[in-house]
Amino acid sequence: MVINNNAKITSEFSENFISLYCHFLYKYFGRPLLRVKKFRRFFDKSIYNSKYESYLKKANLKMIPEEYFISIFLTIVGGLGLSIILTFFFLTINPLYAILVFYGGTILFMAIGLFFYNYPIIVAKSRGDEIDAAIVYLLPYLKILAQEISLTKMIEIIDDFLIYKEIKVEFNRITYYKDFLGYDIHSAIREAMQSCPSHELADLLNDMVTISNSGGNIYNYFDRKLSNLEKEIESIEKKNIETLLIYSQIYVVILLIAPLFYTVMSSILSLVNFSASGSSAAGGSDSMSSIILLLFFLPLAYIAFMMLIYYSKPLYSRLEPIEGDN
Incomplete structure (x- = not known):
């Protein structure tokens, strides 16, 4: 439930942020730019896609395609412009830094533009599920x-x-x-x-x-x-139980037996080394690796396994009511 709430909060934050970001860019930069006839013709011919309106509606994003596409365009162009400015700045310091900034900035803002382009499709797919x-x-x-x-x-x-x-x-x-x-x-x-x-x-x-x-x-x-739906759910639940049985076996072997076996064997080897050398220094590295395993790797593995179990459940069993309605 905590995982689901966190995912819900993250989703709502991203939707609100993207809506506010696009509204801001469109109001202060996009709309004045679209009043320029030459740019308007270029925008309509090369950038705008009217078919995208259906994706925005399916994603339940409160904006028009024109607003969304001009925001993508301004983000990419603005990012590339910033990369070029920073590149010239770093040329005076270190040419290697300048090259890294230019290519890194270009890749970053192209990736952001690609994310924005596909975001409504991803959200629509998630809503559909x-x-x-x-x-x-x-x-x-x-x-x-x-x-x-x-x-x-x-x-x-x-x-x-x-x-x-x-x-x-x-x-x-x-x-x-x-x-x-x-x-x-x-x-x-x-x-x-x-x-x-x-x-x-x-x-x-x-x-x-x-x-x-x-x-x-x-x-x-x-x-x-x-x-028909009840028969389908029965089949899904049966498969889910079989999957959980497999996961439980993996859990016992990898996260219970394996760490215990490793700890016991490390202790035995440390005792053997101590008896042979007469010094405890030989087992220092093994002790440190055991501590790292117990304090760092195992907790992360347990958390990852809990998330795996949670997301392996059918989606209908993970849905949560709107707050205030339950």
Whole structure:
């Protein structure tokens, strides 16, 4: 749980920082630069990619593609400019430093630009995985609601009920399109599907609209869907138990038996060396290596093993509710 909370805090911080960073660059540098006609033509032809809008929506980043791409461009150009300035500065001190600064700065800022370019794709993929995992908890309630109420009322209740962040965002979009933009429920769902990063949820919503339009029985659909999902979860849990059994054997051999065996053998060899030489100096290096093993390597190995166990669990079992809703 601590690992998951730390990951959540890091993710939120990175999203907020990148949004603020892009807004700042666009407002004070990008927008004035785009007013220059020659640069605007160059930007539209060589830099801007309108298809990227779908990635930004799926990543739930509150910015337009123009703002994001000009931020990437300014970051790379500004970084390269800074590298060149520092290179000339270090030329007066040491040419070797100047070469290192130039190539190091170029690689660094190109890597930052590449990271920015791929960031929405990575976030969208992560959101899609979380939504897929949350469907496990969504389907039982949809099945219960479908027995008594209409699709419109079902969406309203589910939107209020959901306690998992990413899937709640998608249902909030449906409510927004319906209540604020005046879409009917079917159009609102189809519009929200366009920016949904989860194929599972998009297929589920599409099936709901199709069945509702055709006058079919949504309850029977959810019943079949839930039955298939339960079989899939049973298979996943079985594989997870088998994986944990393998990990437990690795843990016993590498992190329990091996250190104990090493400590015992080191002690025996130290005694043999002491008896042969009549001095304790011969075992000094072995004692130091044992101390390093016990105080440094083993704690790190235990932490790494705990993280391995945690992240080997299925994602749906690692989801945490939105704070204040649990």
